[in-house]
Amino acid sequence: MAMSQAGTGAQDVAPLDAAWSAIRTGLRRDIGARMFDQWLKPALLGDYCPDSQTLDLYFSSDFTANFVTGQFGDRLRMAWRSAAVGVREVRILRAPDASGPRLLEVAAAPAAEHAPPMVASAAASNFTPRHDFAGFVTGESNRLAFSAAQAMAARAEPRFSPLFIHGGTGQGKTHLLHAIAAAFIADMPGAPVLYMSAERFMMEFVNAMRANETMAFKARLRAARLLLIDDIQFIAGKGSTQEEFLHTINDLIDSGARIIITADRAPQMLDAIDPRILSRLAGGLVADIQPPALDLRLAILETKRAFAGDPPVPDAVIDFLARSIRSNVRELEGAFNKLIAYGQLTGRSIDLEFAQAMLADAVRANARRVTVDEIQKLCAAHYKIDASEMRSKRRARAIARPRQVAMYLAKKMTPRSLPEIGRIFGGRDHSTVIHAVRTIEALRQSNPDIDADVRALLRQLEG
Template identity: 80%
Template sequence: MTQEKDGAEMRDTARLDAAWSSIRAGLRRDVGARMFDQWLKPAQLGDYCPDSQTLDICFASDFTANFVSGQFGDRLQMVWRHAGVGVREVRLVRAPHMLGPRLLDLTDATPAPASGPMEPASPLSNFQPRHQFADFITGDTNQLAFSAAKGMAGEAAPRFSPLFIHAGTGQGKTHLLHAIAAEFSRHSPGAPVLYMSAERFMMEFVNAMRANETMAFKARLRAARLLLIDDIQFIAGKGSTQEEFLHTINELIDSGARIVITADRAPQALDAIDPRILSRLAGGLVADILPPAVGLRLAILEAKRAIAGDPPVPDSVIEFLASAIRSNVRELEGAFNKLIAYGQLTGRPIDLEFAQSMLADAVRANARRITVDEIQKACAAHYRIDPTEMRSKRRARAVARPRQVAMYLAKKLTPRSLPEIGRIFGGRDHSTVIHAVRTIEDLRQSNPDIDADVRALQRLLEG
């Protein structure tokens, strides 16, 4: 009887894990990568009761569980009920086992005592202990960022601060941030560490001003001996937030604290960011992470295969994945995990035909990813203007029309939102992008030359 029960539990676990993988992919697509990565990605499946068909989804703090419940609770209930895996009720709960090293979190942190040395407050709510330096596979495209991150985390004082890491989505920036935090906390367990996204920084600062608690906010920030800020591009155009951020990093640098900042592009390409902040960021070490070359993709997959267990993954599938999923490490690992999960769930051997069938959508999505930067350069070259004019404030027709064409193509050929496109084009408002798109749409109907230009540029970009 015990063996039957154990077997049923294992089948439940496999079924729920496979469903969770699919649900997570859908949530990330529906709520957006930024919200998903900050609030939903750290969630883990907890206890499941087959009698009541109740599933626990675990978070590392009550605050996070409550926030996710308020924002996404109904959606989670709905998607699990429709997943067909025997879940009727979802509970969002705090799970103490998820707590990582002693990191500060602005929401859960408590002020230090009035006297005596400041001790770190409660652990970081979305810390991910699985991200370690030992698990980060290196190659030519990420070696500098990896080495710089290890130097920042080491026992000896780093030779530079801040460290600025820039890369596209899914290339390993956040992995390195968590690895730095974990390594630093191991040799300096009493030193306060603060990790947060730039969006969270902005939200907490605004809340502190509204609650008349800015002094407490500043004290918590400036108590950190290691400050890690993810996706700094999201404070673009936020004047008061940028001013507070500048004062914070100035004080921390002067006090000898370590600072690590990430973004999706280099400091000089960040639009609507205070030049004083850019100067500070560029004054340390700037390291980029480029999309993984095929050799690195193969190494990542080999490392995954070594710990995956059954069913076995043949070399032909590894080579197929490495050649087909080129955009970023996260998608590459996700494709591999999907194959393993479905293979375990269905009992079907993983062969090349199975992999090609299961990953057809991912392969199509990786066929060609066009960036706004590519569009700007192509349009600048086509119209024979300096590429910097795409972000300039000049309104002369010779500059404004190519810029409008580039905005139109950015909206048509990339997944970027209107506000994101506006920020990349010199910090412009989303209404400017809307106007540009409508203008070019109208001109394509009435002006054959503009229509020909757009068609030629689109053919060039789609390659």
């Protein structure tokens, strides 16, 4: 007869708990954070029978248990046998109800952007606490998305649904989804909320069909008063999944539910998505999140510095981070956190030299790979001349000055050698490029208009 862990005593539970923690870490590394967090993270240690050396792992539904058995059963069994804690067999089961044996919660794995489905009706504890509206720093690049997200979370009925938020990786889309859910639940604790990635939606739907549980799957989705779907681009080309998704959002919109969907691009840019879905998505409010401009990057870092404590981060380091890590908010915050952690662990003060050394790889990865062709086109557009004039032999000042600015920027922002730059600018000699660079450097000191032009062009090229 199986014995519940609750009755085995702490000395018996501890080895299993420790082994499970190590196994989870290894699985998350081996199969990837997204797959782990979607399917294996919710698992709970259940009963263990020392006679048969069998351990039960509990999941929230037969549907999930069946999927985990098929996809990860052998891997879990081998991992437990390798742990050498007396487990030879692993049973993957649906968790018993509250009257059954008490389950042992294990430490959660590190949070990932693509979390497993979350259904909440009384508390916002399922959602990342730091991902609230108060912690979302706004600027021109994300203000519309932020305001729309607040409207979707408010008690008053929003004037639009669905809300479609699009932007690149790490710009704050998932942050807004968590903030909407937490605020909505806090204000309307009785309303069911469902949050999942589009990939999870697809996997659950496919496995529900295989398990003849599609009605339960449909009922769970349609019961939501707030539905949040992350990264809708992952259902591209999946015909039956898209059909079910379309029916789901149609039913929820007709029932007055609120729907928020995110993607990495605008609806009209999504490939292999049913036009009916695109029409529905574009029929609500579409809000984009652009890469953060310098002022927003500075504001984000100032906010983090205010709560970071020791060691202090000087202004020079804040400015260095803001100008060097430009790709997305997540990388910017990660770079800041790395500096603070290193400073606290080593006891070293944070200065510019320290920051440059610690973040050299991140800075290199964020270096914008600007091409000479891109510089030529941008300068031509700025000065309102034809791009072909960058390579022409004409020497009129209205042509020559923009060409010199472009040469200066090519030398400053690309790894091209002087001879290479000269060849790209119509087969000119490297000495011509040197002359252009020196001329613009001097004019930036004496001519405010030229300096302003160069600054504006640099801002655009830096993203």
